[in-house]
Amino acid sequence: MKFSMARKFAFQNLKANRILEIPFVLSSGIMLMLFNIMISLINNKYVQTRHKTLPELITMGAVVVGIFTIIFVMYTTNFLLKKRNKEFALYAILGLEKKHIRKIISIEFFVLFSIIAILGMVGGYIFGQISFLGLNRLMHDVTGRIMDYPFSITAMIVCSITMLGLYFITIARSSYRIYMTTPVQLLGKQHSGEGEPKSRFVLTIIGLAALCGGYGIALTTEGTLSALVNFFIASLLVIAATYLLFISFSIIILKMQRRRKSYFKPEKFLGVSGLLYRMKSNAVSLASIAVMSVGIIITLSATATIYSNIQKNGDSFIAFSRDYILTSDTAVYENNFKDIQKNLENRVSQTVTGKAKIKDSFIELSMNPAVAKKGNSIETYTRDAKTSPYFMFTYDLASYNKKLNKNISLKDDEVLMTSNRKGALNMSSLKIGDRTFKVREIDNKILSSANVDSYALVVKDLSTMQYIASVLKTYNIQNKTMENSSIKCSIEWNVSGINKNSYDRSLSKLKNDNGYTLESRVEVLKGLYELNGGFLFLGVLIGIIFLTGTILVIYYKQISEGYEDREKYQIMKKIGLNDDLIKKTGASQIVWMLYAPLMVAIVHCMVASKIVYQLLKMFGVNQFTQYGTYFGLVIGVFFVIYFVIFKMTSRTYYKIVK
Structure with missing residues (x-):
């Protein structure tokens, strides 16, 4: 196959699959943009010369953002490839060789990753200037100007290498998928995972034990130093429990729903049976949404509390009753x-x-x-x-x-x-x-x-x-x-x-x-604003990353269910199922797709609030109401955003099904 023909196939496919690829490009572009901003700040001379601790904080944040960027790009490309198994199988049936299919895919993903790279670099520079000014404002540094944030060649190189690496990994995965499977197997994978899952009581018991252990640590930990160690242990236990219980306990609950008389109502039957047969894949998505929601709520509420505490008490920093302190060693x-x-x-x-x-x-x-x-x-x-x-x-x-x-x-x-x-x-x-x-x-x-x-x-x-x-x-x-x-x-x-x-x-x-140590109120306050302003800045960026990931998972979850349900609903329409019943069936799944992950996340955050408050004492937060105020505010705002996202993606789901 000539390159011109492969290119024609590739651009036709891009146009046909835009409902899947546009969210992928936008979400990946946002993540790369944030990664670009952080790399630019790390290498910014103004930041390096004017701030002592900020480069180290941003470096830690850049590592986190980079890891999540790679994870979400890998997750999304895997979804895109899986949804196109049927298309690859048809190509093979029509006579295209596997190397021809690989060439088409290579061109498609090259275009997608190129757009992502452009969005990340251009957007990183434009929004990086705004972020730079906002960061300086958080740290009460009024001398920083836009000209102090030049275009970073280092950030461009790092982001280009990251995208290039992800591109080759994606091509390698897609090539392996094509070369190691037959057209019949590819068609079968399009509908894999639909078998009714078994009730995994052992996983349920392990999940409940992990949840009780994590909750117990969070609720019984006393003291800041103990909280610093126990927080990570409790987090790992609760994350593991969330995935295990969504995978196992949710199946048990759904099977219990089938024993109720109301199950045989059309909307109940369709909603519960549909969820039950796809719960193996849905459970992981729901658990991921819950975990990322916890990350958003805790990160934003904690960093906002830390910064507001300095804003409130900074000027009356009582340890400095005078402007200067000189101490003999x-x-x-x-x-x-x-x-x-x-x-x-x-x-x-x-x-x-x-x-x-x-x-x-x-x-x-x-x-x-x-x-x-x-x-x-x-x-x-x-x-x-x-x-x-x-x-x-x-x-x-x-x-x-x-x-x-x-x-x-x-x-x-x-x-x-x-x-x-x-x-x-x-x-x-x-x-x-x-x-x-x-x-x-x-x-x-x-x-x-x-x-x-x-x-x-x-x-x-x-x-x-x-x-x-x-x-x-x-x-x-x-x-x-x-x-x-x-x-x-x-x-x-x-x-x-x-x-x-x-x-x-x-x-x-x-x-x-x-033999002497000199401290001044001005320098100490500057350091505090720098440290806590940096934490708030990182909290907002990481919160955006988690929110982007949550939107991405919800969107692709709805898309995936839409394509899986379309054929079923078309069959049901032929035997008399109307559009109103389809809407009722979708509404019956809201409890699982919307409220279940969100309510689990809120419960996790409420239990974690005690140990998080213990950690906040390290930053001088000595009143729980300070944290509680921002905790409630973040939950309220996040609930509204989450609900809007779900309603928007539900429309796409209904259009696909219809």
Whole structure:
């Protein structure tokens, strides 16, 4: 066969199969576009020079997007090839050789992948500029401009290689399918999977066990660090359970429906029997929709909560009661405290021309060992401890009074105490070593920015702090021994009568001093907005990926069912089945095709909300209502979008059937 004839066949096929191929091109183009945007941002000089953590975040996101792009393209091409088995068989029957069919397919997919590549690269550049400006806005960076987002040659090469690789994989799969099967087998595969599935009770039991295990972990996990480990275990169990139960338990329910008297009504009979005979393939699609829906809801609600929390609390970041903090790396003892304090004060005074420009300065002593709580006793945390660790942020009373403008006094056996976790502070006395302190509870202000389960302890003086440091020891990684916790000394201050921008630049000398650590409120907030703005940006992109995949699966599921039902309904029409009954039959399947995956996804998300909230505490989210608000909002919006998608695809299904 000449190339011109093969090309003619290919373009005729593209036109004839546009109802299948247009969604494939659009969805794959969107995914490649997002992948292109992320690769462009990773290699963008502005992003690399202005932001420290953002390139790493985007790299992780690019890996996720790349994997899902490959998965969905492979899924879609497999669907396209399967739906054309009958066409390939007819080609062979009409006398075309297998190499001729392969040539036609190669031209078709070359055209499709070329269009996808063009959409991904052109759309990636155009929407990449919008994404670049939006990302900078999320991070409160107002200096970024469109000219700082040039066309990325690297992104173009990576995307081209990705599409080229997927093209050759698709051609190899289609060639294998054609060369290893006969026309009769291809015709048979068009209707494969229609045998009535068996009731798989073993899979149901395994699925229920996995579901109970995943739910149990999600509901019983306490503590941020424990949630970080258990979340992935629970996710894997629930994902496995979702697929197993859709495959097995749904069959059992459908077979139970056949025992009811209402089953013999025409619309009920057609709906249930149709689903039952195709449930093997439908179950996987429904489970995939449910899993991707969970990903959309959790990703968007969590990232929106994280960002809104910074928006709400960023300007009152209480850990920085002053604009600047300089900390000495030297451990503090009774004999060197005065020297360390004097060195800190001298270094700060040298940053200005007159000492009067230094305002509201004070010296602070602090330490933060990991501890375990047992009743009213606090002990050193060890790996074999049966409770989750807490960090004990310990401060001296003088700095606490200065920080919050208080005038509190303490006796030798008294401490001030609070926690960033509700219900964690339920003691009137505190035992540390051989000493018992009377606890005076204070408001949770000095821990408002703590991202892990923590206590805050304010003690009378340095001697009390040294005693606690000798009891609550810290593991030394280098020496692999338990040592007294290290007490650090820092100075916090503001400035007045001086330009803040020029002063920040003049602090570069302090930043380079060995043995000292300088932090500023502006830089910390910038880092927080960068980190959380990056998370929100990635959350939106990954949410779009999941949503695109969900739309794709729903659409092809409806198309697949339409083609499978068309012949059956044409036969039923000949024996008197009317169009109204066809619509009623389609409506009876909504419970399975629409509400079943969506309701399963919502239940999964509601159960996961507890462990997700534990993880959000790492980002300073300390009120469940913050997460609950966005959780409910995302579910509401997603339900509307999901319903609209289903109604639109249902019209296509009905047109095919009719």
